[in-house]
Amino acid sequence: MTSTPEGYRSGFACFVGRPNAGKSTLTNALVGTKVAITSSKPQTTRHTIRGIVHRPDAQLVIVDTPGLHRPRTLLGQRLNDLVRETWSEVDVVGFCVPADQKVGPGDKFIAAELEKVAQRTPVVGIVTKTDLVPRERVAEQLLALQQVMAFADLVPVSAVDGFQVNVLADLLVDRLPHGQPLYPDGELTDEPEATLVAELIREAALEGVRDELPHSIAVVVEEMLPREDRADLLDVHANIYIERPSQKPIIIGRGGERLRQVGGTARRHIEKLLGCRIYLDLHVKVAKDWQRDPKQLRRLGF
C-alpha cells in the first residue's frame, strides 16, 4: 500500500433515525459518487458495513444499524443491544429526520437515547429529503430538530438531488481521527463477501412476502468455490432459513416457481457485485423458532 497523505483521516460513522428517514438512500448517495460500494464485516466489530467512502484525504466507513424498537424476541433484544453498541463505537453519528414529516415522539425517543452517547461521540443532525419541501420548511425543520438535542453540527441534505451531500461528507470526515485507511481499495475478503452475498439472497427472498414472514428469513452462504476448470464461474451454495414448516411453501412457491425467481434475481445481483458468473444453489430449511434460540442466532450470524 502506498503511504497516505499527511492529515489523512479514517473511521466509522453510522446513521440513525426512524424507519424511512432516508438513511439507506443517503448512504448510497455518499458512497455512490466516489466509491466502490461494498458491504462487509470489519475484523474488529460485528457490524455490517453499508459502504465505504474513499476520498484522497479520508476513508469514511458507514456502518449499518438496525432500527431501535421495542424488543419482542431475543433477536429483537440482540438487535437493540447492537444498535447502542454501534453508536458508542463509531466516531460520529448522523441523526436523520426527514424534512417532510414533523419531528415527533419517535425522534425524541431516539434523541434521548443518543444523548447518552453524545458526551463521547459527536452527533450530527441531518434534515433529509429537502427536495420534497419548500425552503422555509427546511429552515423550520432545522429549528425544530435543534430543540430536540444539542448537535455537534446541523445540516440539511437531499440524497435525491444531491443537495449538500458533499457538505455532509466533509462534516463527517472532520470528526474522524487521523489514521491509515481501514480497508484496501475495493478488496473484499472471503468472509465479508459471503455475508454480502447472503444479504443479496435475503433481499431477493424478501420481495413480496408479508406479515411476520420477513422477520423469519435468514440466509447463510455455506460455500463459495470457483468451478474446477472454469475460472469465470463461481459455485455458491446457500441456505434460506425460515422458522416454521408452514412457511416453506410460501418461499418455494408452486412447483418451485418462486424460489427460482428469487434465485434468478439474487444471481443477477451477485454477478454484478462480484463481476463473474455464478451458479447459485439454494435450499430452504427450517430452523425452528430461530429468533428465540441463542444457539441458532449465533449460527445465523447474530
Ligand SMILES: Nc1nc2c(ncn2[C@@H]2O[C@H](COP(=O)(O)OP(=O)(O)OP(=O)(O)O)[C@@H](O)[C@H]2O)c(=O)[nH]1
Ligand atoms: N424525495 C426524496 N426521497 C428520498 C430521499 N431519501 C430517501 N428518500 C425516499 O424515502 C424512502 C425511505 O428511504 P430509505 O433510504 O430506505 O430510508 P431508511 O431510513 O433507510 O429506511 P429503513 O431502512 O426503513 O430504516 C424511500 O422511498 C426513498 O426513495 C431524498 O433525499 N428525497
